[in-house]
Amino acid sequence: RARAAIDEHARLVPDFPSPGVEFKDLTPVLADADGLAAVVDALAHACAGAELVAGIDARGFLLGGAVARQLGTGLVAVRKGGKLPPPVIGVDYQLEYGTARLEIPADGIDLAGRRVAVIDDVLATGGTVVAATRLLEQAGARVDTIAVIMELAGFPGRAMISAGAGPGVRVHNLCLG
Ligand code: PRP
Incomplete structure (x- = not known):
C-alpha cells in the first residue's frame, strides 16, 4: 500500500539536484491522507519492538x-x-558537500539500554543515519x-551503515529511488 501511494503521489523532478538525476519529491505523498497513513503504517511495522523512536532533522521529524x-x-x-539548549551531545559527520x-x-x-528505531525520509550516502x-x-x-521511505540506488547507504553503525542494524526502505 505504501509503495502504491508513493508511485501515485511522488513528484518527479528532472535534472535535480544535478543534470541527469531524476529527483523524487515525497512531499505530495505525505500531503495525501491515505499516502501518509500507508507510509506511517509501513514504517511502524518495520520498527516493531522499538522502545523509542528517533526522528532525524528535518523530514524525519x-x-x-x-x-x-x-x-x-x-x-x-x-x-x-546549534538548535538545542545546552548541555548537548553531538557528532560531526561528512555530507555529500561539506560537513554537518x-x-x-x-x-x-x-x-541507556533502550532499543531505538531511527526514522528518516531518504537514505543516500548513509552519513546522516550513521551519525544519528x-x-x-x-x-x-x-x-x-x-527505517526510511526511500533508499536511493547508486549510493553506498547500506555499506556505510554496516561499516559505521554495525552489521546488526536492520535497514528497511519502503521503496527505491
Ligand atoms: C536529507 C534527507 C536525509 C539525508 C540523507 O536531509 O532528509 O536526512 O539528506 O542523506 P545521506 O544518506 O546522504 O546522509 P538534508 O540533509 O537535506 O536535510 P533536511 O531534512 O533538513 O532537508
Missing part, C-alpha cells in the same frame, strides 16, 4: 512522531547542530532498526 504514536513509544528529535552536526540533549532523556546512530549509541541506546 514528520514521520518519527507519527510512527512513535503508532508504536506507543516516545520520540527523540535528533537535531541539526547532529545533536541530542545530554540530560533528561534516559537512553552513533550519537544515540554514545548516549547508551541500542539502535536496532533504521
Whole structure:
C-alpha cells in the first residue's frame, strides 16, 4: 500500500539536484491522507519492538512522531547542530558537500539500554543515519532498526551503515529511488 501511494503521489523532478538525476519529491505523498497513513503504517511495522523512536532533522521529524504514536513509544528529535539548549551531545559527520552536526540533549532523556528505531525520509550516502546512530549509541541506546521511505540506488547507504553503525542494524526502505 505504501509503495502504491508513493508511485501515485511522488513528484518527479528532472535534472535535480544535478543534470541527469531524476529527483523524487515525497512531499505530495505525505500531503495525501491515505499516502501518509500507508507510509506511517509501513514504517511502524518495520520498527516493531522499538522502545523509542528517533526522528532525524528535518523530514524525519514528520514521520518519527507519527510512527512513535503508532508504536506507543516516545520520540527523540535528533537535531541539526546549534538548535538545542545546552548541555548537548553531538557528532560531526561528512555530507555529500561539506560537513554537518547532529545533536541530542545530554540530560533528561534516559537512553541507556533502550532499543531505538531511527526514522528518516531518504537514505543516500548513509552519513546522516550513521551519525544519528552513533550519537544515540554514545548516549547508551541500542539502535536496532533504521527505517526510511526511500533508499536511493547508486549510493553506498547500506555499506556505510554496516561499516559505521554495525552489521546488526536492520535497514528497511519502503521503496527505491
Ligand atoms: C536529507 C534527507 C536525509 C539525508 C540523507 O536531509 O532528509 O536526512 O539528506 O542523506 P545521506 O544518506 O546522504 O546522509 P538534508 O540533509 O537535506 O536535510 P533536511 O531534512 O533538513 O532537508
